[in-house]
Structures are given as structure tokens and as C-alpha cells.
Amino acid sequence: MRRSSSRNLKKILARVPVKDLTRFVSAKVGGRCSKTRGLSDSTGPHAPTRIVSFRKWNTRPCLLSYSSSGKPEVIVEEISLNIGDEHDLLNANPIGQCHGLFCLDLDEDDAFGVWNPSLRELRRIEIEGLNDYGEMGFGYDHSSQDYKIVFVLETQGSDSKALVLSLKSGVSRMIDFPRLENVVMSHMREPGTLVGENIYWQVYGDGGKATETFLRFDLVSDTFSYCKGPSNCGEDVLPHITAGLRGGGLCTVQVSPCGDIIVWSAQHEKDKIGGGGIKSWSKICSLSRAVLERAVSRGIDYICLRSAVAYAGLLLLLVSIEGKEAKLLAYNFEDKSLTCVETNLPIDSCGDLQTYVETLVPIPNASC
Structure with missing residues (x-):
């Protein structure tokens, strides 16, 4: 009751x-x-964490409610939206998430949005003249108490450029940073991964192949730098980037050429998570194809990793088997168990998984 x-x-x-x-x-x-x-009116430790999936094929995002009492299961339900928001969120793609607020690409020219799913509030933001951008991110600068949206632009010359927009003032500024030597960046329009007050992107070379380098943006100093990735970067299978595993640092999850799922975790240079770039990487999990087959109770010729996210001490993996059937797997780092999670509805249309903390914080005004 x-x-x-x-x-x-x-x-x-x-x-x-x-x-x-x-x-x-x-x-x-x-x-x-x-x-x-x-x-919660803040992002305190007692605020519940939710899972949202941004789906494809002209469908609205949905909530995934995970239950571990008894056999693990997930209840899938469409998110309730305010009148007028349904169209905006149909084909929205996440740019980033911070403090329970999502920044979204609304799949329209110059149209973006900030969304609080807990309050069902969406605020549109028009950014005129933003063309040919690739990497994008969203985060919070505690020093100025301001949310920022970052777009890495596709430019020619010796320097790269990024546009950084302040939600508090609505003012944007252009930032130059050096290009990588011997790397022609293939901008994939990938959302960045927020760790602390830094946003990280995998660098893709010419032809869309992942390199062994990450691009990092410091939200406090508004500066870019490059960090070394794990040794398995550079393989043809593109990694999924997440945070929150084993201390909250940056992690990569990908399927190896032989069908294993490999998880690498970054050790950051400073005590503050994500505060000083990346010092080294360590492999924290390797799930063989045989382990995956036991979890789904069938043989696997081909497996594709759609998304990976940390939740309540688990690594949740949304996979596609043989390019058809979608499954949600949960890996427990404590007992090293892998479980196939039952769902009340098919999850074939589910795409990028994101976690967020429920909050009553209103969306900040933007005058852009």
C-alpha cells in the first residue's frame, strides 16, 4: 500500500x-x-536512479525498471510526456546527461533541447548557424554554476574548433585546440561521456576506425586535451563508452573479433574522478562467447553490442544476436555472474541506454 x-x-x-x-x-x-x-530537489544519494532507452524507428523513449528480487526482470514502459513534447522526442538523440537533465539533438536544423524526464519538462534551444559538427557533449561547471553544451566542429587547417554554449547566459564561444598528428578525424556525431567535470570522446580516424586516443574537454577550464585509450582500441569493432563502473571512472565495452565482450577501466591521474585525464587502463572483465551462449541458452554465430550502461553495481548489456533478436544481459562484478534479464515487452526497438538520477531541479533558462 x-x-x-x-x-x-x-x-x-x-x-x-x-x-x-x-x-x-x-x-x-x-x-x-x-x-x-x-x-529529490537535488542529486543527493537518496534520489533513485532510472534507466531510459532512446529508441529508433519513430518511437518515443521508454523507461526500463530493473527488479532484482527473485529472477532479474525489466518492466519496459513508454515515458509519459507533456502535450506537445511527443513530436520533439520521437527521433531525439542524446547529447549527454547531467544531474538528471538530458541534452538532446531534436533531429531538426538548429533545434536542440534540455529535458527533465522526472518533471516531463522539455525546453527547446535554437542554435543558429551550427553546421558540420561531429562530437557533442553536455555537462556542468561548478565554478560558474552553469550547464554547457559542447560541439566539436568539422574544420580544415592545423587547429580544430569547438563551440561551447552556456545555458545560463545563452552565449556561445569558439575554442581552438591542436589537431592530432597523422590522424584525420572522422567525426561520428557521437555523444560524449561525462566523468566528473570532463567529457570524453573516442577519436575515430579516417574511415571510421577507432584509434587508441580519447579527446577530453575540461568543463571548468574550457580546454581540450588528448588521452591514451586501452590497447584494444583500433580494432574494427567500435567500442561503447560508459562510466560508473569500479569507482566511477571511464570504461570501454566492446565485442572482440572472436565474439568475446571485453571491458576496460581507466585509472585517472587525480583523486577526483575524471579530473586529470587518464593515467592507465586495466581490463576488468572478459566474457567469452561460451559464457554469453550459456546466458542466452543458445548458440551464437554473431553478436552485436547495441549499448552498455552501469546500474546498481551491474553492467547492463543490450545485445543483438544474429542481427535479429535483442537481449538484455546483466553482469554482476561481485559474484562474476552473467544473467539474461527477462522483459515484459520486446526490446528490439530499444537503442542507447542511459541512466539518470531523478531530480526536481528545473531546467535552467537559456536565452539563445
């Missing part, structure tokens, strides 16, 4: 205007501050 009441309360609060909701959250009842169970 209590759990049901909590869910109903969340649904009611999701429809309350942000200003009224903020006043409600901070109201004192009986001399004590009363906060909504399960929602």
Missing part, C-alpha cells in the same frame, strides 16, 4: 508546476522539513 501511494504521489507531483512543486518540497510540516519520497 505504501509503495502504491508513493507511485501515485509521484504521478501527481509530476503534473504540478515547477514553482509550486519547489515550494511544496521545501515546506515545513509539523516543524520538520517534509520531502517527497522517491524524488
Whole structure:
């Protein structure tokens, strides 16, 4: 009964205007501050973490609710949206996620958005004249208390260029940084991975092949630098980049040429996660094809990794078998077990998996 009441309360609060909701959250009842169970006005440790999948084929994003009580299972449900947001989110692609806010490419010329799925609030942002960009990212600069959107531009010459947009002021600035020697970057329009106050991108060379290099952007200093990737970069199979495993640092997950799933974890230079680039890499997991076959109870000739994300101490892997059937696998680092997760609905249309912390923080105003 209590759990049901909590869910109903969340649904009611999701429809309350942000200003009224903020006043409600901070109201004192009986001399004590009363906060909504399960929602938070900050990204505190008690705020629940959710999983969202950005799907293809003209469909809306969906929530994946993971349950580990008994046999692991996931409940798939479409995200409830405010009227008018359905069209904007149909073909949206994530640029990045920070503090429970998603930055999205809305698949329209010059149209982007910042989305709070907990409040079902979407704010469109128009950025005029932004052409031929590749890597993109989103994060928060604590020194200026400002969210930033970053676009690495496709340019010619000895220097690369990036456009950095401030959500607080709506002002953008152009930043130059050196090009890599002997590497012709193939801009893949890949979203960056946020670790601390740094955004990381895999560098792809001419022809779309992954190199052994990462591009890093420091959100506080607005500077770019290059970092070395794990030794298996450069193979034909493109890696998936995630964070949050084994201390929260940067990780790569990919399928090897022989069909194994390999996970590498970065050791960062400073105590602050992601604060000083990458010092070294270590292999923290290797799942053989035989282990994968036992998990899905069938033989595998070909497996494709669609997405990988860290959640509650697990590594969740969305895979496609033989290019047809989609499966969700959960790897537990403590007992080193791999489980095929049951789902209430087919997940063939599920794409990029992202985790976020539920928050009541309103979307910052932008005057762009």
C-alpha cells in the first residue's frame, strides 16, 4: 500500500508546476522539513536512479525498471510526456546527461533541447548557424554554476574548433585546440561521456576506425586535451563508452573479433574522478562467447553490442544476436555472474541506454 501511494504521489507531483512543486518540497510540516519520497530537489544519494532507452524507428523513449528480487526482470514502459513534447522526442538523440537533465539533438536544423524526464519538462534551444559538427557533449561547471553544451566542429587547417554554449547566459564561444598528428578525424556525431567535470570522446580516424586516443574537454577550464585509450582500441569493432563502473571512472565495452565482450577501466591521474585525464587502463572483465551462449541458452554465430550502461553495481548489456533478436544481459562484478534479464515487452526497438538520477531541479533558462 505504501509503495502504491508513493507511485501515485509521484504521478501527481509530476503534473504540478515547477514553482509550486519547489515550494511544496521545501515546506515545513509539523516543524520538520517534509520531502517527497522517491524524488529529490537535488542529486543527493537518496534520489533513485532510472534507466531510459532512446529508441529508433519513430518511437518515443521508454523507461526500463530493473527488479532484482527473485529472477532479474525489466518492466519496459513508454515515458509519459507533456502535450506537445511527443513530436520533439520521437527521433531525439542524446547529447549527454547531467544531474538528471538530458541534452538532446531534436533531429531538426538548429533545434536542440534540455529535458527533465522526472518533471516531463522539455525546453527547446535554437542554435543558429551550427553546421558540420561531429562530437557533442553536455555537462556542468561548478565554478560558474552553469550547464554547457559542447560541439566539436568539422574544420580544415592545423587547429580544430569547438563551440561551447552556456545555458545560463545563452552565449556561445569558439575554442581552438591542436589537431592530432597523422590522424584525420572522422567525426561520428557521437555523444560524449561525462566523468566528473570532463567529457570524453573516442577519436575515430579516417574511415571510421577507432584509434587508441580519447579527446577530453575540461568543463571548468574550457580546454581540450588528448588521452591514451586501452590497447584494444583500433580494432574494427567500435567500442561503447560508459562510466560508473569500479569507482566511477571511464570504461570501454566492446565485442572482440572472436565474439568475446571485453571491458576496460581507466585509472585517472587525480583523486577526483575524471579530473586529470587518464593515467592507465586495466581490463576488468572478459566474457567469452561460451559464457554469453550459456546466458542466452543458445548458440551464437554473431553478436552485436547495441549499448552498455552501469546500474546498481551491474553492467547492463543490450545485445543483438544474429542481427535479429535483442537481449538484455546483466553482469554482476561481485559474484562474476552473467544473467539474461527477462522483459515484459520486446526490446528490439530499444537503442542507447542511459541512466539518470531523478531530480526536481528545473531546467535552467537559456536565452539563445
